[in-house]
Structures are given as structure tokens and as C-alpha cells.
Amino acid sequence: MPAGEDNQLISVHPSDLKFIFELGKQSFCDLKVVNNTENHVAFKVKTTSPKKYFVRPNTSVLQPGDSCLIRVTLQAQREYPPDMQCKDKFLLQSTIVPPNTDVDDLPADTFNKESSKDIREFKLKVQYISPSAQGNSGDEGSSDSNSTLQQLKEDRDAAVRQTLHLQQELDLLKRRRQRRNDPGFSFKFAAIVGVIGIIVGLVLNLYLSK
Numbered sequence: 001m002p003a004g005e006d007n008q009l010i011s012v013h014p015s016d017l018k019f020i021f022e023l024g025k026q027s028f029c030d031l032k033v034v035n036n037t038e039n040h041v042a043f044k045v046k047t048t049s050p051k052k053y054f055v056r057p058n059t060s061v062l063q064p065g066d067s068c069l070i071r072v073t074l075q076a077q078r079e080y081p082p083d084m085q086c087k088d089k090f091l092l093q094s095t096i097v098p099p100n101t102d103v104d105d106l107p108a109d110t111f112n113k114e115s116s117k118d119i120r121e122f123k124l125k126v127q128y129i130s131p132s133a134q135g136n137s138g139d140e141g142s143s144d145s146n147s148t149l150q151q152l153k154e155d156r157d158a159a160v161r162q163t164l165h166l167q168q169e170l171d172l173l174k175r176r177r178q179r180r181n182d183p184g185f186s187f188k189f190a191a192i193v194g195v196i197g198i199i200v201g202l203v204l205n206l207y208l209s210k
Contacts, residue, residue: 009041009094009120010034010062017090019074021081021128031070031124033092035062040101043094044111045070052077052088061103081128090124166196 011034019027035041045058054073062068072090093111095118109115 009037009096010043010092010122011036012092012122012124016125016127017072018127018129020131021074021077021084022131023078023080024076026073026076028071028073031072032067033062033070034067035065037096038064039096040064040099041094042097042101042103042106042110043068043092045072046091046093047088048090049088051075057103059103059106061097061101061106084128084130086126086128088126090126092122092124093119094122095119170194 013032013034017029017031019029021027033043040061040063042061043059045055047053047055052075054075056071056073057068058070060068095110097106097110110117111119113119
């Protein structure tokens with residue numbers, strides 16, 4: 001079930017934030033927010049560690065059926081968290097606003113839970129992933145890529161062999177032409193072989209470019 005489906009206003013994908021954690025390096029995670037209603041919906045992103053993360057946009061207004069991509073950036077850290085466990089949390093609040101409302105026109109108390117407005121909330125957890133774990137998760141994809149590359153090389157070699165064979169056939173036709181002194185027959189046949197050679201050459205160039 002997509003994150004945020006229960007709040008009936010917006011959906012959030014993915015349901016949690018995952019960052020590749022490396023000392024001294026920034027890391028980011030993208031969230032896609034989708035307005036599932038026929039109303040204009042305003043949202044705001046809050047976090048328990050505002051100095052640690054950079055969120056853009058952290059506030060916006062979505063038109064009916066519209067979506068928005070939020071980039072959450074983890075600032076460069078100087079030390080590892082204990083056991084690579086993160087206790088930081090994010091809160092995404094959403095509420096219906098009047099049509100044609102601009103984000104700059106939102107009142108200061110738009111997301112104040114003490115007001116009479118209907119404010120929906122969705123909580124997101126944070127996970128830190130080590131670069132080694134990220135690399136292991138990509139081993140299967142790497143194996144598939146190697147298999148595809150090997151197949152391309154085999155197809156390329158086959159195309160090269162076919163081109164050489166056609167070249168040999170063309171040389172043979174030239175010699176027969178000289179012996180038979182029949183330019184009409186040799187020219188037509190050579191033209192056909194030449195066209196085939198061009199087609200094979202195009203296929204070969206395609207594989208080489210890949």
C-alpha cells in the first residue's frame with residue numbers, strides 16, 4: 001500500500017527515507033508527493049533534526065491530481081551514528097486550501113493543529129545504508145549487465161565474420177567476372193552483395209556504439 005494512502009489527501013513515495021551514509025559526504029533521497037483529491041492541497045515537511053537535513057521544497061501547494069518531487073539532502077556528517085541506526089523522523093502535514101492559493105499566500109497557522117482546520121499527517125522514518133551494502137544489492141544487476149555485454153560482443157563478432165565472408169564472396173565474383181567477361185551478371189550480383197554488406201556494417205556500428 002502506498003505511503004500516505006490512509007490520509008486520503010496525498011500519497012508519499014517511498015514510505016521512508018534511505019540515505020547512503022559516508023563520512024564527509026552529502027546524500028539525498030527524493031520523495032514524490034501526489035494530490036489524490038479534487039481540491040487544492042498544501043503540504044509542509046518537518047523534521048526532528050532541521051540542522052541536519054535540507055528539504056526543498058519544504059512547503060508547497062498541489063493542484064488537483066498534481067504531484068511534486070521533494071529532495072531531502074543529508075548534510076555531510078563527521079561521525080557515524082551508533083550501529084548505523086538513525087532516530088531522526090520526518091512529518092509531512094497536508095490540508096485542503098482554497099482554489100488558486102499560492103504557497104506565499106498561506107497563513108502562518110495553516111499547519112497549526114490547534115486550529116479548526118483538518119490537518120492530515122504522515123510520519124516517515126530514516127534509514128542509513130552503508131556504501132558496501134548498497135554495492136551488494138547491485139550485484140545481481142551487475143551480473144545481468146555483464147551477461148548482456150557478453151551477448152553484444154558475441155553478436156558483434158558474428159557480424160564481423162559475416163562481413164569478412166561477404167567480402168570473400170565479392171572477391172570471388174570479381175575473379176569470375178574477369179574469367180567469364182560477363183559484366184552484366186557480375187555487376188548485379190556484386191550490387192546485391194554490396195547492399196548486404198552495407199546492412200551488416202550498419203548493424204555492426206550499432207553494436208559497437210552500444
